[in-house]
Amino acid sequence: MDQSFIPKNRILLGPGPSNVNPRVLEALKRPTIGHLDPQFIELIDDIKRLLQYTFQTDSDATITLSGPGSLGMEASLVNIIEPKDKVLIGVGGYFAGRMKQIVEKIGGIPIVVEQEWGRAIDPQKIEDALKNNSDIKITAVVHAETSTGALTDIKTISEIAHKYGSLLIADVVTSLGACEILTKEWNLDVVYSCSQKGLSAMPGLSPISFSDAALEKIKNRTTPIKSWFNDLNLLMAYWSGEKRAYHHTAPANSFYGLHEALLILKEEGLDNSWRRHKENSVLLVKRLASIGLEPLTPERERIPNLLTIKVPEGIQEEVLRKKLLNEYSIEIGAGLGTLAGKVWRIGLMGYNSNEKMIELLISSLKDALSNKIV
Numbered sequence: 001m002d003q004s005f006i007p008k009n010r011i012l013l014g015p016g017p018s019n020v021n022p023r024v025l026e027a028l029k030r031p032t033i034g035h036l037d038p039q040f041i042e043l044i045d046d047i048k049r050l051l052q053y054t055f056q057t058d059s060d061a062t063i064t065l066s067g068p069g070s071l072g073m074e075a076s077l078v079n080i081i082e083p084k085d086k087v088l089i090g091v092g093g094y095f096a097g098r099m100k101q102i103v104e105k106i107g108g109i110p111i112v113v114e115q116e117w118g119r120a121i122d123p124q125k126i127e128d129a130l131k132n133n134s135d136i137k138i139t140a141v142v143h144a145e146t147s148t149g150a151l152t153d154i155k156t157i158s159e160i161a162h163k164y165g166s167l168l169i170a171d172v173v174t175s176l177g178a179c180e181i182l183t184k185e186w187n188l189d190v191v192y193s194c195s196q197k198g199l200s201a202m203p204g205l206s207p208i209s210f211s212d213a214a215l216e217k218i219k220n221r222t223t224p225i226k227s228w229f230n231d232l233n234l235l236m237a238y239w240s241g242e243k244r245a246y247h248h249t250a251p252a253n254s255f256y257g258l259h260e261a262l263l264i265l266k267e268e269g270l271d272n273s274w275r276r277h278k279e280n281s282v283l284l285v286k287r288l289a290s291i292g293l294e295p296l297t298p299e300r301e302r303i304p305n306l307l308t309i310k311v312p313e314g315i316q317e318e319v320l321r322k323k324l325l326n327e328y329s330i331e332i333g334a335g336l337g338t339l340a341g342k343v344w345r346i347g348l349m350g351y352n353s354n355e356k357m358i359e360l361l362i363s364s365l366k367d368a369l370s371n372k373i374v
């Protein structure tokens with residue numbers, strides 16, 4: 001108890017966090033400086049530029065929030081939605097359900113399009129809902145639904161949303177860095193993410209970006225933003241302009257870590273990172289098949305950095321997962337909600353998306369499964 005906490009090493013192959021790149025861990029121990037130190041302002045300007053590259057946007061309203069991905073989710077919704085606004089949400093998993101809860105809490109009216117868990121949101125269903133509700137001005141979907149492993153086509157859904165005069169909010173918490181996302185070209189109005197999944201940094205930060213149309217919507221609000229910490233206007237006084245004003249004390253060391261993670265991604269190149277995640281996902285599926293395990297989601301709807309696999313008949317989901325953790329020090333994820341007990345979730349994100357990790361996982365899984373403990 002009265003000694004330093006030193007965790008055992010784990011191989012993190014679940015839905016996040018993923019193992020942190022050693023370069024990021026190195027960056028975290030550099031000396032803390034003040035959030036208004038001119039050096040620090042240079043750092044946040046640099047983070048903005050790197051995030052613009054990562055999101056593929058030139059929007060100045062591209063910043064990072066000091067909190068996990070859920071803070072980005074709340075920020076995107078609370079800035080855009082006013083009480084009584086109808087918000088169309090495609091719900092095919094746990095995280096889209098969380099969006100609905102937030103919309104309700106801030107006084108919006110969620111209009112839900114349901115999708116079977118494990119499948120991508122059907123763009124046609126979004127189109128039908130927008131056609132039947134001409135007063136919907138905001139649509140929200142999760143790009144990579146981490147609870148099910150399904151990747152939704154946000155490019156097509158964005159086209160549809162804008163055709164009907166709606167903005168599009170897209171959760172890219174898991175997908176950023178690992179899957180193709182072209183924020184500007186695809187006209188995504190708000191995108192938000194986290195630091196600990198596709199970006200392979202420590203948990204605790206939430207990159208977010210707003211389009212011009214989203215900023216216009218915020219400017220034209222007739223009611224105040226129902227949050228102080230997440231009010232974009234207040235945040236931008238720190239993130240933009242000649243003179244910067246204190247908003248909250250930025251977690252300096254975490255910012256060093258995020259900066260390093262973004263730099264690593266830029267050095268590799270987004271295209272290369274997207275390709276690597278895709279190729280390793282294909283290899284993982286092939287290797288899993290060799291030990292009799294198969295994915296839940298159809299091939300064209302799979303998240304490249306998060307695969308959901310079915311628990312075979314006669315195997316106890318939790319027993320095997322705990323065995324992997326305790327005896328092999330490998331963490332994989334359990335199913336959530338309606339998929340609890342039925343699937344495992346395997347993440348190969350950022351630093352962990354490589355052949356060595358796949359082989360290690362397969363040999364451990366094979367070993368654990370063959371012991372018939374389960």
Ligand SMILES: *Cc1c(COP(=O)(O)O)cnc(C)c1O
Nearest residue numbers: 068069070095144146173174194
């Ligand atoms: C992980 C996740 C979140 C929440 O992020 P936290 O960093 O855990 O707060 C939101 N949406 C999706 C799709 C996620 O995978």
